[in-house]
Amino acid sequence: MKSNSKKLAKKNEHIVKSMISDFNYNVINQKEIIELLYSVRKVYGFTNYRLVDFIEYIEDICNVEEVSSVNERMSVIPLYAKPKADIYDLAAASSRSSYFSFYTAITIHGLTLQLPKHIYMTNERNSYIKYDNTLKQEAIDTAFNKKPRQTTNIRTIQNYKLHLINGQSNNRLGVVPFRNCYFVTDVERTILDSVARPFYSGGVTQVLEAIINAKNVIDVDKLVYYYNQMHYIYPYHQALGFYLEKAGYENKHLFLFLK
CATH class of the missing domain: 1.10.10 (Arc Repressor Mutant, subunit A)
Structure with a gap:
């Protein structure tokens, strides 16, 4: 110059x-x-x-x-x-339209003592894809016996694995601000997501731990509302009721999910 x-x-x-x-x-x-x-x-x-x-x-x-x-293709x-950046800043830069979810949301909300090396972010589809939700028991059994599909859009940043998940459009239901410039699923949405896809949340043991630790902050009425809004195909309400029972929630909360 x-x-x-x-x-x-x-x-x-x-x-x-x-x-x-x-x-x-x-x-x-x-x-x-x-x-x-x-x-x-x-x-x-x-x-x-x-x-x-x-x-x-x-x-x-x-x-x-x-x-x-x-x-995943080893492209850099x-x-x-900036000097104060951490893994959340690095992850969010990879997909500005995504929000923190699953195990990462569990961590952000202080529902685990673990320090996971996997970061999860969800990017919702632009429009809702409607599926037939009148499944027969045989189809449900077949689906649950199969290995669940997981995202292959995984990036390595420092010593972390960032999992970028394409999710069903739910109009960002239960998504709340995090650090003023990012977003994360709230406690109730995080619990629902984790029950439906425990493999993104550290497994069933970690999901149960999160539900136990959420006992004093969770709004069960909001949980029910979210569940009804999300139009699940599979009967996750039964699994959710089971978790709540194991976590020692009151009977008045259980009957909403064990029906």
């Missing part, structure tokens, strides 16, 4: 620093880094910056660290983390 451009860049360094510090998230993804570059190019001294120049600059001046996200997707 020319000497004059370097001087201008030094003079306007504070502008770029502010752009990075004021950015909504603690981690910048590929799409966002390019959008930031377009904005930075409007600042005198940075008009000729290439992407590689910009990344090198923010790593040096703003203490931004490049972190690799590796997908770079993320750009």
Whole structure:
């Protein structure tokens, strides 16, 4: 770069620093880094910056660290983390439309003492796919005897596995803000999701532990409302009632699910 451009860049360094510090998230993804570059190019001294120049600059001046996200095809997707970024920031940067769910939601809500190395995020489909919910017992038995389908969209970030799950559209029922800029399923939705798909929540033992630990915070009426809104094909209410019974919930709560 020319000497004059370097001087201008030094003079306007504070502008770029502010752009990075004021950015909504603690981690910048590929799409966002390019959008930031377009904005930075409007600042005198940075008009000729290439992407590689910009990344090198923010790593040096703003203490931004490049972190690799590796997908199932072993393709490396770079993320750009500010100093205070953690795994939740890194995971959320991988899918802005997704929300934290299953075992990760259990962890966020403090319903487990475990420190899982697997992060789960759900991205709802745009529209609800209606299925025939008049199943015969034989079909139910067959379905439950099969190995459950699990997402193959898994990324490795640092020493964590990020599972990106495509979910049925439920109009983000029970999805609440987390850290002001992210989202997570609330306790009731988390319990329902975990009962239906325990393999995303550490297994049945961990699901039971979460339900036991949720005893003083869960709203059972809300749980019933969510269940009715989610139009499950399979009779998960029976499994839910079983968990509630094992967790020592009152009989007045059990009859709603053991019918």
